[in-house]
Amino acid sequence: MxxxxxxxxxxxxxxxxxxxxxxxxxxxxxxxxxxxxxxxxxxxxxxxxxxxxxxxxxxxxxxxxxxxxxxxxxxxxxxxxxxxxxPGMPVDDELDSPRFPVLAWEMGAMLSDFAELPCEDLNLDETWTRPRFLAARADAWAECLLPTLSPAQYSELQTVLAGLPDLFEDRPAVLAHGDFVPGNILADGEKVGGVLDFDEVRRADPLYDVAWWAWSVSFAQAESFAAAWPAFLDGAGIDPSEPGLLPRIRALQVVRMVEMLAEHDLGPDPWRIVHSRLLRTLSWVAA
CATH class of the missing domain: 3.30.200.20 (Phosphorylase Kinase; domain 1)
Structure with a gap:
């Protein structure tokens, strides 16, 4: 090198x-x-x-x-x-910092701007913009995971997939980073400015990156997530009382994890991490 x-x-x-x-x-x-x-x-x-x-x-x-x-x-x-x-360092170094909510607001604002970037000429994957097609694809991914799920877990997963059209039909599509997490966002002081990693860029529902940010932060630091989530939503211009917000976020997280487990060549440890989180999320949805 x-x-x-x-x-x-x-x-x-x-x-x-x-x-x-x-x-x-x-x-x-x-x-x-x-x-x-x-x-x-x-x-x-x-x-x-x-x-x-x-x-x-x-x-x-x-x-x-x-x-x-x-x-x-x-x-x-x-x-x-x-x-x-x-310039700057990844924001995941700041997850347990008192200023993380400030950085979370900045990340939300950056995400709002990123989502509006022109992308019509990029020939990106449109799977996540078509709820019925996504449900069919996700059903195939779920079938790959059938040996690793209990009958109750598989049934709950099928319930989530069946609800995708009702949750996402006729919603707008935007440019999605695909892995908009603190480890891919750079901050210098209390201002974020840089974004890394474009392996997962696609077009998707406006809540796609929001859901994955929540998945990442709540997984790494539950207390930090509780403090920063309202600020992140505010920066992104999202009303926390928006009808259907939580069910949409949960559904996007579940389907994204299923896609990763079935489609990505994950190593044994990452596969177990994502699978464990999928089961936990399904139990929350069922509750």
Whole structure:
């Protein structure tokens, strides 16, 4: 990596480790920083690079910083990309900080701006914009998980899937980041500005990223989530008393986990984590 960068590496810190990739922050001898992203699936590096390049200028117009790709190696194993490092550090370092609710509001506001970026020309996955088609796809994903679910759990999952058309029919579709979580958002002081990771970008319901942010934060820090959730919704311009808000969020979380378990090549530990959280969420829905 030093040969490729033309600089000596004097420090390495992991900034984000997802289910499909890992990102490390490199400190270089000349004082600069760079991010190296390793992708677990070969096809992801090309798509991630294309989306990052295409969306970068559009995001900048809204004050959202995205890293510039400087090098990539789609043929190596694992594949990797090198990005310019943006200012700030991932917000997940601040989850237990008293100022996290302030950052949560900023993240909500950033998400609102990101969702409105032009994306009609990007040929993105539209599965999550079509509730009846999504329900059919999710039913196939659920069938893959049948051996890992009790009859009661599978029945509850089927109830969630059957309710998707009623919950999401005739709602708008927006650009969804797909993994809008604190580990992919950079903050400098008390202001967020940068966003990372575009493996999961798609078009989806406006609550898609909201639901996944809630899933991530409540999983990592339940107390922090309780304090920050109202601020996040306010920043995103979402009324917490909106009819159907909680059922929609729960349904999106359930279907997203089912998709990950059935479609993504997760390692044993991540698979168990997501599966355990799915069962817990299904029990909440049933209650």
């Amino acid at each position: 030093e040969v490729l960068l033309g600089r000596r590496i004097v420090g390495v810190a992991s900034t984000e480790s997802g289910f499909r990739s890992r990102t490390d922050l490199l400190a270089l001898a000349d004082g600069r920083r760079a991010m190296v992203r390793r992708h677990y699936r070969r096809a992801d590096v090309r798509r991630h690079e294309w989306l990052a390049t295409t969306l970068r200028a559009r995001a900048a117009a809204e004050g959202i910083e995205m890293p510039r790709v400087t090098r990539s190696s789609p043929e190596s194993d694992p594949t990797w990309s090198v990005f310019d490092a943006l």
